[in-house]
Each structure stands twice: as structure tokens, then as C-alpha cells.
Amino acid sequence: MLAKRIIPCLDVMNGRVVKGTNFINLNDAGSAVELAERYYYEGADELVFLDITASIEKRKTLVQLVKEVARVIRIPFTVGGGISELEDISLLLNSGADKISLNTSAVKNPELITVAAKHFGSQAIVAAVDVKKVENNYKVFIKGGKEETSLEGFNWCRKVTELGAGEILLTSMDKDGTKSGYDIEFLSDITKQINIPVIASGGAGNKEHFVEAFNNGADACLAASLFHYQELKISELKKYLSQKGIQVRL
Amino acid sequence: MIAIIDYGAGNTASIINVLEELKADFVLSNDKKIIQSADKIILPGVGEASSAMKKLNELNLVDELRYTTKPFLGICLGMQLLFTKTEEGNAECLNVIPGEVKKFNFANIKVPHMGWNEIIKLNNDEMLRGIDNKTFFYFAHSYYVPQNDFSTSFSNYGLNFSSSVRYKNFFGVQFHPEKSAVQGIQIIKNFLSL
Numbered sequence: 001m002l003a004k005r006i007i008p009c010l011d012v013m014n015g016r017v018v019k020g021t022n023f024i025n026l027n028d029a030g031s032a033v034e035l036a037e038r039y040y041y042e043g044a045d046e047l048v049f050l051d052i053t054a055s056i057e058k059r060k061t062l063v064q065l066v067k068e069v070a071r072v073i074r075i076p077f078t079v080g081g082g083i084s085e086l087e088d089i090s091l092l093l094n095s096g097a098d099k100i101s102l103n104t105s106a107v108k109n110p111e112l113i114t115v116a117a118k119h120f121g122s123q124a125i126v127a128a129v130d131v132k133k134v135e136n137n138y139k140v141f142i143k144g145g146k147e148e149t150s151l152e153g154f155n156w157c158r159k160v161t162e163l164g165a166g167e168i169l170l171t172s173m174d175k176d177g178t179k180s181g182y183d184i185e186f187l188s189d190i191t192k193q194i195n196i197p198v199i200a201s202g203g204a205g206n207k208e209h210f211v212e213a214f215n216n217g218a219d220a221c222l223a224a225s226l227f228h229y230q231e232l233k234i235s236e237l238k239k240y241l242s243q244k245g246i247q248v249r250l
Numbered sequence: 251m252i253a254i255i256d257y258g259a260g261n262t263a264s265i266i267n268v269l270e271e272l273k274a275d276f277v278l279s280n281d282k283k284i285i286q287s288a289d290k291i292i293l294p295g296v297g298e299a300s301s302a303m304k305k306l307n308e309l310n311l312v313d314e315l316r317y318t319t320k321p322f323l324g325i326c327l328g329m330q331l332l333f334t335k336t337e338e339g340n341a342e343c344l345n346v347i348p349g350e351v352k353k354f355n356f357a358n359i360k361v362p363h364m365g366w367n368e369i370i371k372l373n374n375d376e377m378l379r380g381i382d383n384k385t386f387f388y389f390a391h392s393y394y395v396p397q398n399d400f401s402t403s404f405s406n407y408g409l410n411f412s413s414s415v416r417y418k419n420f421f422g423v424q425f426h427p428e429k430s431a432v433q434g435i436q437i438i439k440n441f442l443s444l
Binding site: 004045071074075076093096098122124166197220249 | 366
């Protein structure tokens, strides 16, 4: 049986891991490569790197990071953050990344998902969708949560599936950093509507939150600060999930 | 020396990293002469089947691979290409092993099949030496090889499909050993020690 996945997320700026609350207030949490290696040995199933470096050196530093990470870990990893060119996707995949997540660039140019999936296979293209409730509707936000779009969350998730994305990384901005649990309402609904894997993100605060997400359709659960500051060990979490009858790779 | 076939089919960096870690002698190449001088072949593969076959045809490597007597390891798409044909792009494949590669198309089954799944061993093939039954490996694919006479292990996802195969000197794994932690490295070690 296919196991449910636990995915630590590393927000990276110039090779350092940073983590904020509700997409702001960034704190340094260590070297990205070292943290990646630690998670690999602790039993992470996969890693996600979201690069928030905004400089002309970005491409170079990101490729360098991917190469270094690929040298030390033997599990798959996704890279995202400001990637909009087919050439960059190719460069990052050839450097050792397994998947590329597209967010703002996919909203601005939905065709990019289709073209990239055709080139590299759907399994390599993750649609990252950031949603936030605005007057009781889920709205899609871009640019690291800074800009509201006219897109509705459920519609956009269905759309990226049709366009050829192989997976959705679904982040609830309302929940992100709050440690009050994943957005179960959205998760439960959307996973009934689409047939590609969904990674739940935003809000993990304790072991029970993971159980709740997996029991409501999540294929994988992502968390950052909970793991970075060792509030919860991946091995301990997986053991707990297994006891709760959830299939995990121990 | 191991020749990793360079035909533009995705992520060779990861398999190269593992071979470097294991201090194996290898070359990434699509030059027929170099491939002929190698004593083992790895056919990696991430990508689309019909364009992969087109590329192998353009490189004039189809017969070289099909008729090789060297230990051969096909990974993911590289394993699927060993079969007669595939539903992906309706491509004719290398036809080393009889059979057709099919698309996952079942109710309540998400596609791609992505993540860690366990394999059930069907025999003690050399490639699975040191691997316990029900070990998890990392998969990422939308097409599958049905279980057949040449399957050495299977996994379940909507049905039982081949997670590894063997026919003479040809070995194939549907999962990514280079992305499957220590158990995956064991598979590569097994291939190196053939």
C-alpha cells in the first residue's frame, strides 16, 4: 500500500533556512544543506525547498543549493520559489531536483504547467496553491502571499489538475504558522474533486493534526517550524501515525 | 565501467551521485563505441516514452541496447522501455521482454502513483539481495508494467503491478533506487556486484 508522506519544508534565502509566521517575520533556522541531511536521516519521505531569495544571483545560488542537497540526501525533493522559465526548470531537474513547484508563474501563465508537464512529465510538476479566506471565499494569493488574485481556490486547483500538474501543494495562509491544525475544510473538499495527490500545508502544531489531515484526504503533510525547532521528531510522528492505523514508511 | 545512457531522459544527476558515493567507475554517454566498451549499462528514465524511443532511434542505439548481453539495469521509464510497447504515446519499445505497458486508470486511484510503496518479493533475484519483503521504495509514474512471468516483485496500486523484472541479463526497477534511501542504494550495490 502507498504510504502517506511526511515532508519537511525549508524556506530558503541565500542557502539559509528561514521561517516566518503568516508569511512574514523571518527567523534564521540554519544551513539548508545541513538541515536537509538531518531530515533525511530522521526519516523524512521527501523535502520541499522554497527559495525566497530575490536577487540577480538567485539562479546561481539555487542551482548550487540543489546540487549540494542532491549529493547528501537519497530521497526525492521539490524546489520552488520564483521559477518561471522552462530553461530554469530543466537546469534544476538536471542538477538533481525531482520536482519543481510553480506558483505565481503558473497563475500568470497557466500554459507553463502544461508545457513543463509535457517536457518533464507530470510527476515533476507541482502546482503550489496559496489560499486564504476572503469574505467567506477561498481566494488564491501569489507572490509569497502578498498579492490577492481574482482566482477562487477550488476552481484553480481543478484547473491546474486539468493543465497537467502531477501534484498540488496546498497552503492555507490563514493556518500557516498558527499551529492550530491544517485547513481540513478545504482539504477534505478538494481531495474529493481531483485525482492527483495533494500535500497539505500550513498549520501543523501537533501529531493529531497530521492524523486529521490524512483522514481527510491528504496524501502528504508538510510542516516547517515544528520540525526545524525539533518540537516534533519525524520518527516519533511516524510511529504515532502508524499506531493510529495510517500507513507510513518506518 | 558502467555506461549510463544519456538520451535526455531527465534526472541523471541523482544516479551519478549514488555511483560516485559507491566509488563506481562510470560514464554518461550516448556514443555507441563507448557503450560497447562498457561492461554494464544503466538506462535511466524520467520523461515520456514515445519521445524517449524517438531519441534512442535517432542516436541509433536501439539494437545496441536490445541485443546487449551485458548486465543491464532499466530504471522507471528505462524498465518500461524493455517491453514490447506502451500506451504512453502508443510507442513501440525495445521489445526485449514481451508485454504492454499500461496507464493507471482505475476509479479512486490518483495518478501519478507518487510516493513510497512496498514491494512484495516473488523470488530471490540477485537484484533484490539484502532487501526484506515489504520494503518501501520511491515511485513516481503514471504507467505500469502488469505483473508477468518476468516479475521479481510486485506492488499494489489499484492492482498488482511489476515493481521489478528480470529477463536474462536485463533487470528493471519501476521505482527509483537512487531516491529510495539505504534500501535503494542496496539495489545499486547489487547491480554493481553482478
